[in-house]
Amino acid sequence: MLDDDxxxxxxDLERExxxxxxxxxxxxxxxxxxLFLAFPLVMLLxxxxxxxxxxxxxxxxVAIVLLRRRCR
Known part of the structure; x- marks a missing residue:
């Protein structure tokens, strides 16, 4: 049997x-x-x-997005 703790x-695990x-x-x-769509236009211009x-x-x-996600 399981004790109270x-x-x-x-x-708690089930609730999560x-x-x-x-x-x-x-x-x-x-x-x-x-980026994929912009590359040809940027290269042309x-x-x-x-x-x-x-x-x-x-x-x-990308670095900013990843850092912000990690801080949350």
Whole structure:
């Protein structure tokens, strides 16, 4: 048999599993799609330097998103 502490822990676990889990907005896949769509236009208008700057902005955006998710 389970003692009182184990029953309380088991009840807490059951309660956590029953609560619906909210999934965050898929920010990183959306950023990847935007990068994929922007690359040809940026390359056409600004060349390789534009691509490097665009990719740097993309990497910084992904890093910010991941840091904000980790702090929550």
């Amino acid at each position: 184990e029953r309380r822990i088991l009840a 599993f029953q609560e619906p889990v909210e999934r965050p907005f898929p920010t990183i896949p959306v950023l990847c799609v935007l 600004f060349g390789w330097p534009g691509l490097v700057i665009t990719f740097d902005l993309f990497a910084a955006s």
